[in-house]
Amino acid sequence: xxxxxxxxxxLGALLLAGLGQATSAVGQRVSDSSVAGAPLFxxxxxxxTNKSLAALKPNQTALFGFQSSSTTHNQPRKRxxxxxxxxxxxxDSTWSQFDDILGGAxxxxxxxxxSCYPSWPEYDSGKCKDISTNWTVSYExxxxxxxxxxxxxxxxxxxxxxxxxxxxxxxGGYSSYxxxxxxxxxxxxxxxxxxNANLRLVVKNTGHDFxxxxxxxxxxxxxxxxxxxxxxxxxYNSSGYQGPVVKMGAGVQAFEVYEKAEKLGYTVVGGExxxxxxxxxYVLGGGHSPMSSVYGLAADQVLALEVVLANGQxxxxxxxxxxxxxxxxxxxxxxTYGVVTSIISRVHPKxxxxxxxxxxxxxANVSVETFWSGVRAYFKRFPAHADxxxxxxxxxxxxxxxxxxxxxNPFFAVNHTLTEFNTxxxxxxxxxxxxxxxxxxxxxxxxxxxxxxxxxFPLETIGSVTMMTGSRLFPRENWEDDSKFNATLRAIxxxxxxxxxxxxxxxxxxxxxxxxxxxxxxxFRKTLMHAITSATWASNATxxxxxxTMNTLTNNVLGKWRATCPEAGAYLSESDxxxxxFQQAFYGTNYGRLYKLKQRYDPTGLFYAPTxxxxxxxxxxxxxxxxxxxxxxxxx
Ligand SMILES: Cc1cc2nc3c(=O)[nH]c(=O)nc-3n(C[C@H](O)[C@H](O)[C@H](O)COP(=O)(O)OP(=O)(O)OC[C@H]3O[C@@H](n4cnc5c(N)ncnc54)[C@H](O)[C@@H]3O)c2cc1C
Ligand SMILES: *[C@@H]1O[C@H](CO)[C@@H](O)[C@H](O)[C@H]1NC(C)=O
Ligand SMILES: *[C@@H]1O[C@H](CO)[C@@H](O)[C@H](O)[C@H]1NC(C)=O
Ligand SMILES: *[C@@H]1O[C@H](CO)[C@@H](O)[C@H](O)[C@H]1NC(C)=O
Ligand SMILES: *[C@@H]1O[C@H](CO)[C@@H](O)[C@H](O)[C@H]1NC(C)=O
Ligand SMILES: *[C@@H]1O[C@H](CO)[C@@H](O)[C@H](O)[C@H]1NC(C)=O
Ligand SMILES: *[C@@H]1O[C@H](CO)[C@@H](O)[C@H](O)[C@H]1NC(C)=O
Ligand SMILES: *[C@@H]1O[C@H](CO)[C@@H](O)[C@H](O)[C@H]1NC(C)=O
Ligand SMILES: *[C@@H]1O[C@H](CO)[C@@H](O)[C@H](O)[C@H]1NC(C)=O
Ligand SMILES: *[C@@H]1O[C@H](CO)[C@@H](O)[C@H](O)[C@H]1NC(C)=O
Ligand SMILES: *[C@@H]1O[C@H](CO)[C@@H](O)[C@H](O)[C@H]1NC(C)=O
Ligand SMILES: *[C@@H]1O[C@H](CO)[C@@H](O)[C@H](O)[C@H]1NC(C)=O
Ligand SMILES: *[C@@H]1O[C@H](CO)[C@@H](O)[C@H](O)[C@H]1NC(C)=O
Numbered sequence: 205x206x207x208x209x210x211x212x213x214x215l216g217a218l219l220l221a222g223l224g225q226a227t228s229a230v231g232q233r234v235s236d237s238s239v240a241g242a243p244l245f246x247x248x249x250x251x252x253t254n255k256s257l258a259a260l261k262p263n264q265t266a267l268f269g270f271q272s273s274s275t276t277h278n279q280p281r282k283r284x285x286x287x288x289x290x291x292x293x294x295x296d297s298t299w300s301q302f303d304d305i306l307g308g309a310x311x312x313x314x315x316x317x318x319s320c321y322p323s324w325p326e327y328d329s330g331k332c333k334d335i336s337t338n339w340t341v342s343y344e345x346x347x348x349x350x351x352x353x354x355x356x357x358x359x360x361x362x363x364x365x366x367x368x369x370x371x372x373x374x375x376g377g378y379s380s381y382x383x384x385x386x387x388x389x390x391x392x393x394x395x396x397x398x399x400n401a402n403l404r405l406v407v408k409n410t411g412h413d414f415x416x417x418x419x420x421x422x423x424x425x426x427x428x429x430x431x432x433x434x435x436x437x438x439x440y441n442s443s444g445y446q447g448p449v450v451k452m453g454a455g456v457q458a459f460e461v462y463e464k465a466e467k468l469g470y471t472v473v474g475g476e477x478x479x480x481x482x483x484x485x486y487v488l489g490g491g492h493s494p495m496s497s498v499y500g501l502a503a504d505q506v507l508a509l510e511v512v513l514a515n516g517q518x519x520x521x522x523x524x525x526x527x528x529x530x531x532x533x534x535x536x537x538x539x540t541y542g543v544v545t546s547i548i549s550r551v552h553p554k555x556x557x558x559x560x561x562x563x564x565x566x567x568a569n570v571s572v573e574t575f576w577s578g579v580r581a582y583f584k585r586f587p588a589h590a591d592x593x594x595x596x597x598x599x600x601x602x603x604x605x606x607x608x609x610x611x612x613n614p615f616f617a618v619n620h621t622l623t624e625f626n627t628x629x630x631x632x633x634x635x636x637x638x639x640x641x642x643x644x645x646x647x648x649x650x651x652x653x654x655x656x657x658x659x660x661f662p663l664e665t666i667g668s669v670t671m672m673t674g675s676r677l678f679p680r681e682n683w684e685d686d687s688k689f690n691a692t693l694r695a696i697x698x699x700x701x702x703x704x705x706x707x708x709x710x711x712x713x714x715x716x717x718x719x720x721x722x723x724x725x726x727x728f729r730k731t732l733m734h735a736i737t738s739a740t741w742a743s744n745a746t747x748x749x750x751x752x753t754m755n756t757l758t759n760n761v762l763g764k765w766r767a768t769c770p771e772a773g774a775y776l777s778e779s780d781x782x783x784x785x786f787q788q789a790f791y792g793t794n795y796g797r798l799y800k801l802k803q804r805y806d807p808t809g810l811f812y813a814p815t816x817x818x819x820x821x822x823x824x825x826x827x828x829x830x831x832x833x834x835x836x837x838x839x840x
Pocket of ligand 1: 408410412413475478488492542664778
């Protein structure tokens with residue numbers, strides 16, 4: 205939206221901003237100093253202050269300004285968030301004033317696939333074709349202010365017609381508006397407006413989230429994708445760490461930070477997924493990495509964050525300045541305690557990596573039992589491989605009745621030469637040979653992380669509406685006890701034999717010595733395998749059939765996994781939205797403290813994310829009865 209009018213009262217603030225800047229109209233340029241130990245980005249030096257709010261009319265301040273705590277306490281707690289059409293929903297004039305105050309950064313949501321539908325003014329069969337072609341490509345969704353990569357959890361209300369010929373197109377579970385933020389002031393104004401007007405607040409970065417955390421009907425979105433500032437600092441000094449760091453804007457994606465790190469000779473702990481938001485939901489939820497077996501989780505690397513809290517205030521979060529938040533926000537999940545605008549993380553020296561891909565299958569010469577013996581021989585090596593600092597992404601899939609395939613996709617041997625890799629893999633490879641299982645490793649050594657990662661991890665496919673996932677962090681003790689080890693293999697074999705694929709990571713993610721504790725799932729600290737599986741249904745399945753498939757996955761399939769390690773948990777960012785007792789599974793023993801801090805920093809529950817901390821106090825009654833975000837958000 206473009207600003208439609210500039211109200212005279214804003215001019216004072218505008219002058220402070222400096223004309224010509226792509227900033228909000230309301231806000232004030234402040235110094236770039238920060239107790240984080242590195243200067244604020246320019247985008248962070250433009251902030252809403254009490255002084256800049258003086259430019260607004262009182263009725264506007266009531267909507268877009270900070271609220272003193274006394275007024276918050278006196279307000280009755282609203283049971284439900286608003287939806288368009290409600291009596292109290294902001295008028296068009298209010299939205300337009302909001303856009304003016306933002307400096308024209310407000311975007312009214314048009315579903316990404318609207319170009320496929322004649323009922324929308326955006327109808328354009330050429331564009332529809334492009335959108336359909338690229339529906340499974342993540343770039344298409346991360347560059348859109350509202351779209352998400354798992355449309356099932358939006359409510360499937362506007363799919364490309366090539367995917368669902370009977371679909372219609374409505375906004376459904378997509379947020380109603382998004383602010384395309386480029387300054388802290390715009391984040392603060394959006395947070396204030398949502399809080400003061402009782403709107404559902406949605407934080408969307410890339411839209412990778414598996415469970416619909418970055419979408420929500422009637423939502424006002426804070427779209428962080430364009431916060432792309434990226435700087436490496438060679439000599440950072442804080443009380444707990446002296447050395448090189450990277451400061452990343454919240455919109456930086458894995459491929460971007462890896463490219464720059466490669467040029468400067470550093471290694472960054474980020475995801476294997478190319479387009480994941482490394483400074484957004486990924487790191488806030490823990491974040492596993494091809495480097496995790498060596499350096500722990502992505503959240504463990506974080507030394508400081510700049511954050512807009514639910515009360516609209518912009519704060520620096522470090523171990524010294526805000527120790528509670530510093531603990532909670534690093535691992536406790538995105539969209540829960542505030543909107544992060546940047547993070548500062550440790551980076552590590554350049555390291556060589558050996559990457560290997562190979563596969564084996566059942567065949568005339570490899571029986572089903574022999575195949576699973578080969579898998580068993582591999583699983584036996586999990587402790588040795590993870591303890592050697594390697595990260596392996598492998599799949600086991602059923603390819604027909606009594607036929608199976610194992611894919612190493614890839615084995616990522618950090619700090620291993622070819623010889624060291626061969627030595628590490630020799631025991632397993634010898635077992636495979638003894639079993640008569642043929643396989644041909646394609647193994648390459650790379651001098652540094654970036655080319656190894658680029659060769660090893662292709663862009664993944666997203667956008668499915670006929671699939672859901674679930675996962676488990678299998679603990680080391682399942683390897684230390686023979687009967688637990690056998691139970692683990694039985695559970696995996698049963699899953700794959702029932703037609704569900706296994707996509708798993710052999711890795712570890714221990715907190716490195718001397719790093720401050722964070723709130724990442726304690727189950728991660730003990731794991732040797734993060735295992736994911738999924739269930740699919742036919743494209744014409746009814747909602748009741750989908751529901752029943754989901755229930756089977758949650759209870760029967762994943763139930764068998766849980767039974768092998770009831771005390772363990774699952775990774776909140778790659779999980780089953782219906783995980784029973786999600787508080788224990790996703791947060792473990794940290795949940796009590798995380799919940800208390802949620803009440804302290806977000807007493808009105810402004811930040812809501814399905815399966816997030818405190819989400820049990822809320823409920824979405826979806827239109828289709830499935831666990832998606834296409835419905836009104838209400839307190840339970
Ligand atoms: C193809 C693919 C590959 C993946 N690869 C990996 C991997 O290698 N390792 C791994 O650990 N995970 C991986 N994931 C999971 C990924 O970490 C999660 O989906 C994560 O939520 C993505 O964060 P995002 O910011 O990119 O996505 P979004 O969906 O935009 O955001 C996710 C959550 O974080 C919140 N959030 C985002 N930005 C902010 C912010 N600045 N401040 C506050 N809250 C915010 C959102 O509100 C939402 O709750 C992958 C997922 C996919 C689909
Ligand atoms: C504030 O009041 C003025 C009239 O004084 C009105 O024009 C404007 O729309 C109001 N703004 C909001 C956000 O209510
Ligand atoms: C702004 O004013 C409010 C209420 O008067 C006060 O509580 C708050 O601390 C002030 N914020 C700043 C950043 O000065
Ligand atoms: C699809 O995505 C690819 C990769 O991002 C891009 O190069 C291509 O132009 C896109 N195609 C269409 C038709 O949009
Ligand atoms: C296709 O769209 C129709 C109508 O919107 C819906 O009922 C059906 O469930 C959708 N199918 C899939 C696979 O999403
Ligand atoms: C979002 O804002 C950026 C500037 O920060 C601009 O380059 C981009 O085009 C905007 N995107 C949309 C979809 O408006
Ligand atoms: C680093 O900062 C600490 C205080 O946090 C200070 O005591 C120390 O001298 C600094 N070291 C360097 C090399 O600047
Ligand atoms: C399995 O390995 C063989 C031999 O290296 C290779 O030709 C084939 O493409 C691989 N199959 C898959 C599915 O990767
Ligand atoms: C790589 O391994 C060697 C020992 O083989 C060790 O000395 C070195 O610190 C490791 N480097 C990294 C970056 O982990
Ligand atoms: C081996 O792997 C490299 C790097 O991924 C790839 O370029 C090459 O095509 C592969 N070779 C074979 C025979 O599969
Ligand atoms: C585990 O399975 C192996 C191989 O089938 C078997 O030899 C062993 O006795 C089993 N151990 C236990 C404790 O069941
Ligand atoms: C879906 O289509 C298949 C054949 O394509 C048919 O057998 C099945 O009954 C259909 N299911 C539903 C729920 O319509
Ligand atoms: C899905 O199953 C749950 C119980 O498992 C039930 O409450 C809900 O109504 C079902 N929804 C649909 C669409 O069948």
